[in-house]
Amino acid sequence: MLQLDFHPTGRHFLQIPGPSPVPDRILRAMSLPTIDHRGPEFGALGLKLMANMKAIFKTQHPVMIYPASGTGAWEAALVNTLSAGDHVLMYETGHFASLWFKLAARLGIKAELLGLPGAEGWRQGVDANKIEERLRQDPSHSIKAVCVVHNETSTGVTSNIAAVRRAIDNAKHPALLMVDTISGLASADYRHDEWGVDVTVSGSQKGLMLPPGMSFNALSPKAIEASKKSTMPKSFWAWDEMLEINKSGYYPYTPNTNLMYGLSEACDMILGQGLDVVFKRHVRWGEGVRAGVRAWGLPIQCADEALYSPILTGVMTPEGVDADAVRKIIYERFDCSLGTGLGKVKGKMFRIGHLGDCNDLTLIAALSACEMGLKLSGVQLNGSGVQAAMDYFSANPVPALIQNGRTAS
Numbered sequence: 001m002l003q004l005d006f007h008p009t010g011r012h013f014l015q016i017p018g019p020s021p022v023p024d025r026i027l028r029a030m031s032l033p034t035i036d037h038r039g040p041e042f043g044a045l046g047l048k049l050m051a052n053m054k055a056i057f058k059t060q061h062p063v064m065i066y067p068a069s070g071t072g073a074w075e076a077a078l079v080n081t082l083s084a085g086d087h088v089l090m091y092e093t094g095h096f097a098s099l100w101f102k103l104a105a106r107l108g109i110k111a112e113l114l115g116l117p118g119a120e121g122w123r124q125g126v127d128a129n130k131i132e133e134r135l136r137q138d139p140s141h142s143i144k145a146v147c148v149v150h151n152e153t154s155t156g157v158t159s160n161i162a163a164v165r166r167a168i169d170n171a172k173h174p175a176l177l178m179v180d181t182i183s184g185l186a187s188a189d190y191r192h193d194e195w196g197v198d199v200t201v202s203g204s205q206k207g208l209m210l211p212p213g214m215s216f217n218a219l220s221p222k223a224i225e226a227s228k229k230s231t232m233p234k235s236f237w238a239w240d241e242m243l244e245i246n247k248s249g250y251y252p253y254t255p256n257t258n259l260m261y262g263l264s265e266a267c268d269m270i271l272g273q274g275l276d277v278v279f280k281r282h283v284r285w286g287e288g289v290r291a292g293v294r295a296w297g298l299p300i301q302c303a304d305e306a307l308y309s310p311i312l313t314g315v316m317t318p319e320g321v322d323a324d325a326v327r328k329i330i331y332e333r334f335d336c337s338l339g340t341g342l343g344k345v346k347g348k349m350f351r352i353g354h355l356g357d358c359n360d361l362t363l364i365a366a367l368s369a370c371e372m373g374l375k376l377s378g379v380q381l382n383g384s385g386v387q388a389a390m391d392y393f394s395a396n397p398v399p400a401l402i403q404n405g406r407t408a409s
């Protein structure tokens with residue numbers, strides 16, 4: 001029999017940047033009995049979730065909810081709006097941006113990848129000027145969409161989506177703007193309508209604090225118009241049928257009912273606290289973790305302070321130290337999972353997640369696991385990151401109202 005209870009006593013420290021630790025409140029909500037997805041209660045649940053998700057995406061327009069991982073919602077965004085052979089512009093900020101690019105190519109879309117060569121681009125966000133420049137070289141408007149990642153989970157670098165919108169507008173180009181915020185939604189500031197995004201792609205298992213298995217497309221009227229002319233083959237992902245039946249809160253197929261209970265609870269928590277409170281909490285956690293990394297004297301993967309991700313921090317290990325060997329020690333000795341270096345940065349860095357069911361002490365504990373693991377791996381540290389994080393969190397109390405998301409009584 002597969003042994004799934006392989007962790008020792010206490011909670012496992014799931015410090016990867018998604019799936020994030022799921023709050024007990026959400027796990028309990030998901031344990032309720034499954035209901036009839038064609039029955040009266042389901043319609044009410046569906047309508048509530050669609051309204052709540054609009055609030056979280058900050059949009060007035062429809063949000064598709066798919067029983068699929070984020071990759072499915074990536075595909076949905078492309079096949080609903082494009083036609084075979086269409087040209088799209090993408091931007092390599094890290095592993096996830098390159099995976100979306102590969103997915104587009106497999107669909108028969110002519111995808112072009114901008115960005116810095118080598119691993120250097122994996123320390124930066126999207127350079128909107130490069131996008132504007134490229135669009136200006138396309139007077140015939142053969143480029144149908146610009147696709148970027150908002151929170152690059154492989155590096156811990158965010159990108160300025162409003163600047164990308166301005167770049168497209170400055171070039172007076174009609175391309176659609178598609179954004180992946182699979183790991184940014186409900187933990188980093190995001191504004192679908194205000195930033196003029198046409199399709200936003202997201203997923204359940206990161207900022208939304210749910211298990212994997214659910215993903216989203218937030219639409220714009222322009223995206224819906226484009227979908228009427230798109231000729232790429234689609235059936236399961238097709239927006240048209242979904243848009244119609246969603247009006248009454250239902251789905252064309254069996255949705256993942258119990259994950260929807262979880263989503264309902266997550267929305268109550270997030271919207272109950274207020275999105276701004278949720279964003280500030282993650283920013284503060286990021287500051288605390290980075291104070292720790294700086295005290296160790298190790299470089300942070302994100303090279304631009306203005307673009308630090310509030311959701312995760314990438315820690316670069318010194319030349320000659322295999323980051324995955326350090327992660328292995330931390331996992332085996334201290335029961336703590338850290339994110340691996342992906343693609344171009346494999347073995348060169350690890351990632352600490354600061355999202356989901358998390359608080360100051362969880363992060364201090366995670367940093368202590370890292371500190372012990374780094375020392376056991378022979379890495380010379382300048383000082384104690386744990387002490388620095390304790391100092392940061394002590395010196396920077398948050399107003400009672402936003403303390404770890406708990407409302408003051």
Ligand SMILES: *Cc1c(COP(=O)(O)O)cnc(C)c1O
Binds near residue numbers: 072151183
């Ligand atoms: C996690 C993630 C994905 C992939 O989502 P899956 O749910 O694993 O399919 C894509 N993009 C980003 C930015 C992610 O963080």
